[in-house]
Amino acid sequence: MKNELQKLKKEFIKGLEEIRDGVQLDELEKRFFSRRSGEMTQIMKNLKDLSGEARKEFGKLANEIKREFQELIEEKKTELEKEDKSGLSSEESIDVTRPKLPQTENGHFHPITIVHNKLEDLFTSMGFMVLDGPELESNYYAFEALNIPADHPARESMDTFYIKDHSDWCMRPHTSPVQIRAMQKYGAPIRAVVSGRCFRNEATDASHEHTFYQMEGLVVDKDISIANLIGVMKELLQGILEREVEVRLRPGFFPFVEPGFELDMKCLVCEGEGCGACKHSGWVETLPCGLVHPKVIEYGGLDPKEYSGFAFGLGSMRLVMQKYGIEDIRHLHSGDVRFLEQF
Numbered sequence: 001m002k003n004e005l006q007k008l009k010k011e012f013i014k015g016l017e018e019i020r021d022g023v024q025l026d027e028l029e030k031r032f033f034s035r036r037s038g039e040m041t042q043i044m045k046n047l048k049d050l051s052g053e054a055r056k057e058f059g060k061l062a063n064e065i066k067r068e069f070q071e072l073i074e075e076k077k078t079e080l081e082k083e084d085k086s087g088l089s090s091e092e093s094i095d096v097t098r099p100k101l102p103q104t105e106n107g108h109f110h111p112i113t114i115v116h117n118k119l120e121d122l123f124t125s126m127g128f129m130v131l132d133g134p135e136l137e138s139n140y141y142a143f144e145a146l147n148i149p150a151d152h153p154a155r156e157s158m159d160t161f162y163i164k165d166h167s168d169w170c171m172r173p174h175t176s177p178v179q180i181r182a183m184q185k186y187g188a189p190i191r192a193v194v195s196g197r198c199f200r201n202e203a204t205d206a207s208h209e210h211t212f213y214q215m216e217g218l219v220v221d222k223d224i225s226i227a228n229l230i231g232v233m234k235e236l237l238q239g240i241l242e243r244e245v246e247v248r249l250r251p252g253f254f255p256f257v258e259p260g261f262e263l264d265m266k267c268l269v270c271e272g273e274g275c276g277a278c279k280h281s282g283w284v285e286t287l288p289c290g291l292v293h294p295k296v297i298e299y300g301g302l303d304p305k306e307y308s309g310f311a312f313g314l315g316s317m318r319l320v321m322q323k324y325g326i327e328d329i330r331h332l333h334s335g336d337v338r339f340l341e342q343f
């Protein structure tokens with residue numbers, strides 16, 4: 001009888017160690033204590049067949065073991081209930097006194113994305129829509145509808161990449177085609193900005209990339225003047241650079257605006273002394289702009305006698321360089337982690 005009890009105890013302890021949830025615990029309890037066939041119940045029943053002294057001795061032992069089993073079952077029940085509430089097993093419980101693990105590096109936005117997000121916030125706060133346009137563009141939208149016919153010399157300064165066997169298509173050399181698309185789609189009045197990649201067949205240097213970013217702006221309404229244009233340009237530069245900047249406005253030629261301007265800012269990388277970022281002139285050509293040419297308004301499907309507008313094409317990578325004091329544009333797409341980690 002004694003051996004039988006010890007064997008039973010071993011099996012019970014082993015069974016208890018394997019318990020992972022309430023269902024398994026119920027099964028174990030039934031196995032040992034069910035009224036009809038429980039293994040412990042059977043032993044208790046068998047006690048009555050023993051003679052006086054033996055019944056006394058084994059009865060005591062069996063009762064002790066039975067109580068021990070029941071206590072262990074109760075303990076296990078409480079443990080499982082706790083795990084259910086916290087979602088953690090007892091070994092996983094949170095130790096608030098443990099020292100903090102070293103902070104691992106989080107990812108962050110690329111400086112171009114930071115500047116574009118900020119520009120978009122700035123313009124949406126002034127009531128502009130944020131639009132998108134195709135990078136692979138038709139010659140019609142990239143040039144012709146912008147008053148740049150096939151033989152116009154302006155095409156040379158915007159030489160880009162053409163698609164083999166599809167000479168009508170090109171990688172857009174600027175974001176201005178979206179001016180036409182926007183007027184055709186939304187009509188007037190309209191206030192919109194478009195940010196995105198542009199492509200040019202360019203010999204790269206400290207301020208030129210073959211793939212670069214622009215942000216186009218377009219406002220078309222009744223009675224739009226140069227004063228409106230200058231007001232928005234100033235808001236833009238101060239909002240993004242968060243400091244006073246010296247600017248100069250000079251005449252600029254773009255077939256799709258009349259009159260056209262180049263808004264330059266004093267180079268913040270060298271404070272006007274001259275460096276690679278400003279082509280050693282002390283000024284950075286940042287914001288070409290002007291009043292939308294009447295022909296372009298017509299290509300957009302609107303009446304130039306009724307509507308006028310202004311447009312600008314911000315070279316946003318050059319603005320990123322000015323904001324962060326980057327002396328060479330090629331760092332921005334270099335993928336060099338040592339460079340990117342600084343932002």
Ligand code: FA5
Pocket residue numbers: 173174175176200202207208209210211212213214254257260285286287288289290311312313314315316317318329
């Ligand atoms: C244009 O692209 C006109 N579409 C801008 C415009 C829009 C004028 C609306 C008037 C009205 P431009 O070729 O100058 O203009 O380019 C505009 C800006 O893009 C430049 O001032 C410069 O900051 C940037 N940019 C041009 N080419 C490159 C290049 N290869 N790498 C980096 N930035 C460039």
